[in-house]
Amino acid sequence: MTREQIMNTLCELMQQNLEVKLPENVTEASRVYQDLFIDSIMVLQLIVYVEEEFGISVPEEDVDPAVFQTLGSLVTFIEELRQHKIA
Template identity: 45%
Template sequence: MKREERMEQVKEIVTKKLKLKHVVSLDESMRLQEDLFIDSIMLLQLIVYIEEEMKLMVPAKELDPRTFLTVGSLLDFIEQLQPVDSNALSSATAK
């Protein structure tokens, strides 16, 4: 998936899931906390929504505060994530 498409997905999550209506557009240099006003609880929600909406696995050991400084650093992080293994997911939910 192209970086622009990922950016659009992040924008959808930020505006619709996190309900940040003041966000009209995103730029890679925008800071998540200072510019978008995303607090620590919203960051946790953002991680969950990235997993759910983008079908990506976010390993807890990979979480680094520097990942969540800017939209660009978040996109860099997303590009490194692995897709969720649907077989593992369906067997885990069946238990």
């Protein structure tokens, strides 16, 4: 799965499951809290959806606020978790 595919899937999860209306120009630099209007409760919900959608487990100790700075940082985090799952 490419970065773009992961990002598109994340956007779909946010819109469908969190009922967030995302701006048209979402990029990897889009800030999760400020630009996408995702709050801390929504982030917790998003983690559950990410685990289900990508078949990964997000260890609590790895949930660092830096992971949720931007969409790009979240995509990188998912890629890393998927890589550990495969390895």
